[in-house]
Amino acid sequence: MNETENQNKYSCGIAPECFPCVVNHALSAARFAGLNEEQAKGIVEVAEAGLKESENSAILVQHVVRRVADAIIKAKGAPSSFDIYAEIKQTSNLLSLDYVESLQKKMENSISPLETGLQIAAAGNIIDFGAKDHASLNLEKELRSLENVPFTRYDLAAFKTSLKTASTLLYLCDNSGEIVFDMLFIKQLQREYPDLEIVAALRDKPIINDATLADAKTVGLDRLVTTISSGSIYPGTILAETTDEFQDIYAAADVILSKGQGNFETLLPLADKRIFFLLRIKCDYMAALSQVERDSLVLMQAPDKAAAEL
Structure with a gap:
């Protein structure tokens, strides 16, 4: 096809x-x-x-x-499996791991650890060399500012309602480095929803700085939840171009948490109410689609068909 x-x-x-x-x-x-x-x-x-x-x-x-x-x-003249961003992805993963202890304490001391975990996972979406010029992203500076970016769309009530009756959650990962912050949030989900089965899906092949199964292994995500390749070779999830295994898991999932702009762009047109998009809005076009200000965080339940076709 x-x-x-x-x-x-x-x-x-x-x-x-x-x-x-x-x-x-x-x-x-x-x-x-x-x-x-x-x-x-x-x-x-x-x-x-x-x-x-x-x-x-x-x-x-x-x-x-x-x-x-x-x-x-x-x-x-490199092999097709060559990872252009391998070195900086490794740096992102290791640098992000340095923040785990302090962010874990922040969650533990929070009035609402789940909401704090959501903010950490969303703010981790800053680590995106697809949305910024490579020379303009100061990773250390960005990581220090994690808690200073507000949510301007926050469908928390709908997310919690969905989780109450859910048996399975499909977590669509985005960038390397960012998956460290996803892990902190996933751990909190496991504490509050101990019967929830969580599957994390990652890219099949290196593309920009998106996380693959190799990155999941580097940071230990594979020891926390089941990790699979979505089969995607793109910076996003084009459902028709993913594996049969992934499509089966997608179809069976009660709730889908979609991280990042690439997944947002490719899954928004499906108008699937099971999907909650968690990301930082990084450009004016995405701001228009999500109807929030650029550079803000969103937790947004997938809109109906009419809204998806804005």
């Missing part, structure tokens, strides 16, 4: 507002990977071609980002 056929369920094409960000990401990624200027120009052309194609097809930003990554890997 090709990309266009797979997107029949989704909103068409790529929003014009996303074009500059996609091109900037391509150039930034090419330079981060150590390509020369001529090679970087070729990578930008790959992105621009994908954007042009999207004007008459239903391919998504995630497809273009994958094409860009594959083009960079090819330009470097």
Whole structure:
């Protein structure tokens, strides 16, 4: 099944507002990977071609980002499994682990440990080299400011109501480093909902700094809950392009917690009320879709079909 056929369920094409960000990401990624200027120009052309194609097809930003990554890997003469961001992902994981003790104490001393865990998990979504220029993200500074970002959409009551009767929770992970903060929240979920079965899904193949099963093993997430590959090779979850195993787990889940902008973009059109999106809104287009201010945190239950087609 090709990309266009797979997107029949989704909103068409790529929003014009996303074009500059996609091109900037391509150039930034090419330079981060150590390509020369001529090679970087070729990578930008790959992105621009994908954007042009999207004007008459239903391919998504995630497809273009994958094409860009594959083009960079090819330009470097590396194997297809090569992880462009391996070193910085490892740094993100290890640096985030340094914050576990202090954040755990913060949760324990909180009036509502669950809500504090939610804020920690959401604020951890800052660690995203897809949404920022690689040179502009000061990871240490961002991590120190975790508790200073407010929620401006907070569907907590609906989330708790869903959890009360849930037997299974599918937790869709996003970035490396960020999964450390997800672990803190998951531990609190396990304390408050001891009978809840939690499955964490990660990317199948390295893409930007998204977390894979290897990252889950590095931080110990695999020792906390069942971890699986979603089968996604994209910075998001395009359901039709995931594994049969993942689709079965998705279909059976009572509640789905979706982390990050890539998952938000790809799953929002499904209008599945089981989904709760937990993320930091990082651009004006996503702010318009979620109807909140840019750079704020949201816990948002998936809207109905009409809202999803904004």
